[in-house]
Amino acid sequence: MERQYRIIIIGAGIAGLSCAKYLLENDIHDFLIVEAQDRIGGRCQTIPLLEQHVELGVELLHGDQTNNPLYQLAEENHLLDIDDRGSDRDDCYHDEDAESIDEDVVDEVRKVYDEILEKKVPTYPYENYPDLSLGEFIWAEFDQYMTFKKSILEKEELDERQKVINWLHKQHPCLNMIGCNRLTDVSVQGWNSLECLPKDDEHHDATVYLQNGFLNFLHKVFFRQMDEDQIQFNTVVQCISVHEDEQYVDIEVLRHNQQVETYRVKHVVCTQSVGCLKQNMQELFVPPLPQSKRMCIQKLGFGTINKIYLVYSQPFWDADFDGFHFLWDINGSNNEWELESLSDTPFDNQWCKSITGFYVHHRLANVLTTQISGEAAKFIETIPDDLLAVALQELLGHFYPDNPSPLPEQLIRSQWFNDPFTRGSHTFIKLGSSIHDIKQLAMPWPNKPAKPLVLFAGEGTHDRFYGTAHGAYLTGVREAQRLVQLYKT
Template sequence: MEQHYRVVIVGAGLAGLSCAKYLIENGINDFVIIEAHDQIGGRCRTIKLFEHPIELGSESLHGDILNNPLYQLAEEHHLIDIDDKGSDRDDCYHDEDAESIDEDVIDEVRKIYDEILEKKVPTYPYENYPDLSLGEFISAELEQYIKMKTLTLDKDEIDEQQKVINWLSKQHPYLNAIGCNKLTDVSVQGWNSLERLPSNNQYNTETAYIHGGFLNFLQRIFTDKINENKIELNTIVKRISIHEEEQYVDVEIIKNNQQLIIYQAKHVVCTQSVGCLKHSMHQMFIPPLPHAKRMCIQKLGFGTIDKIYLVFPQPFWDVDFETFNFLWDTNQLDTEWKLKCFTNTSFNSQWCKNINGFYVHHRLSNVLVTQISGEAAKYIETISDELLAMAFQELLCLFYPDNQSPLPEQIIRSRWFHQPFIHGTHTFIKIGSSIHDIKQLAVPWPNKPAKPLILFAGEGTHERFYGTTHGAYMTGIREAKRIVELY
């Protein structure tokens, strides 16, 4: 059975939905969106907990109404939800011995760290200099800082500063959105190509959430304007065959009843994640993608960030606090140790040192939230909820024994690395790759302006906003414009 469309869009995430919306607005309705999962959204995933939306993927909007088109759309539809409860609560910082670390020390080191990231890293030149990792650059700067501090501080105080540096390296607001295993994986030149949106909104806050969650946003902005029969869920793309001479593409799909169907299209817009392309590009495309495009997909980094929600009957902690931070002993980071609850299991406990603490959910006072990235995130996706809940109870009791954490009654978490057809969360430019790889990925195939058959969209194809929701949105429009201009 064969069906014909002008455009087939692969993926119903932000890029695919924005592409479809732009096509409709410009008079092209002859399209279909193919989505492998049972719902729209891609890496935006909202679920309900106690009637409140919680996010397993993208959570807040960057920037403001002037620089982020998603912010503008949310504002137009009265969907901006500002966190107004956390500003009057305190942050708590404990080390492995449950000793409190003074907030003045945190603020001092954070100021130095911010200065390195915001002022010194951007000065690293692009041309005629070897690529350097972000981790190496930051470490070299911090070594100078620590050398200076050794003149005035004793060993215990230096150790305390090192704990803060390690904590910031894993949870700094700029850095915790990469999903890499370690900062030495990230190219400093590539990092400098990522544009961060400043926030100057009227709410005087940098955290803008969405009423009803991202899923509500996607439904209101996109799917309410797209006929539901144009989005085919539970439908897997098996193969994309390009017929360049005849100027069409065959898309072999498998629906949930395992029936194989071929859709013939003038254009196919691929919005799969870089992680998905890494896994499937060799089997999916006939003939194979050009060598240059395969190489850029292989070279780009694709990180994993998982969110974890611990649900308790009521808060067992001091409600005056908003965060409970874990500052690990840097002298013991590579030392083998084991959680008591893992004693009779095959699991190791080293991933724990990637947990930097918990914060209280901004709308649910009985829920603690954390996130974990890189190889540690991939590892704990294989651990059961029951065992993981015990591990987090043990960690909370280790760092905050006065609170005596009970076992959470529920654990809710994402498993993005093992999510079929996604395999992670964020594109980043790692050592050995560059911004040119993102540009190369965004080039249609064949690269002929009048005859683009396969087009590529998604956050991993935006050279300034890769790794972001607004980047994904803008690339969907970019490729839709490319098609509209042909007609």
């Protein structure tokens, strides 16, 4: 006889695993996680490379042990991997003409950029003001900076600063968690609602990773606590039928052997990405989700960030080198810039200008890594690996002709947009949406404390930490707490 479950959790990402962990810790064992893929992790995906591990998805821990529960769990399990090299290594900044940009100029503009983001953007009011895009706000502030500089600098010096502004506009570390196409897509009020966790003094300049990767962390902290029959892989949810009057939910799933099964449960916790909900919500829910919830899913942004790793037999750069940076002149006349390697192919070249450079991997001295976001990230998923490797080799050679790069021996990359179970990587509040849309998405359906049939978790349902791993974790715990309280009262 098939086992009966009280709760179905859809998805074995961080939100689903944290929900399961909290249920187990509170003596609720009759649940089942159904996972469409053959692995846990969701948008956490660790793969082995040269006796190390690289991340195709979530990579870093934000904050410290006082404010990030994932940091706390990693510390308790002795899984912290702290890279405290700081800024001692060398970076090179070149423009499209392969001319070097002085690092002092980069530091000057970066300081202004940081001040805009950290001090001026947060002053934009919420109440009684129209929303504005983050891009418009930043550009307006930089217009004032450049107007002042015009009175004291030559044109060549001004052009250098403009190139650095353009570069930061596309790659600033604080903005890499968005995955949008342009900063003009992002609501400045929504950006202000995203809370960045501060680090302690000890690790303020360090980057905190997880030993052997995020997947190792998830296995040790979450997955090992569960019984084998509490998770079912290669199982795609086809329909969620809500019977509000009778107080149950039918979950129709398709197994990997094409067998269709139906589970009748009291509650379902949906942890699918906002990208998946955008694509599937019309067919997935019967009856349809309430109009208010459908509208908030449609309005929220869901971006794509893809990572690329280039593996070489040995470094062709100095041992103390950290990164090649590409400072595109997006306001110049060279708008028809082309790579020769793509000239006789159906692929255009505009995605190249979303590549802002390559960094040396923090644990692999012969590996360069970069990431690309927005529409360009989606587009390059259509380019074959071998052709993309040649294009990136040519791109490095164009900006750094005096440091010729060989063809990489291996190219490894993520493809989050074309993954049918993610359809992208990060939630963000785009212009026209607000924090209230995230709060609306997070509400159970029906929104009755004693009768929550369908519950929602995942990074896109946390109003302060959307787009983050710790946000996903906290939402899984939040929905598990909701269920535990229901059965304790």
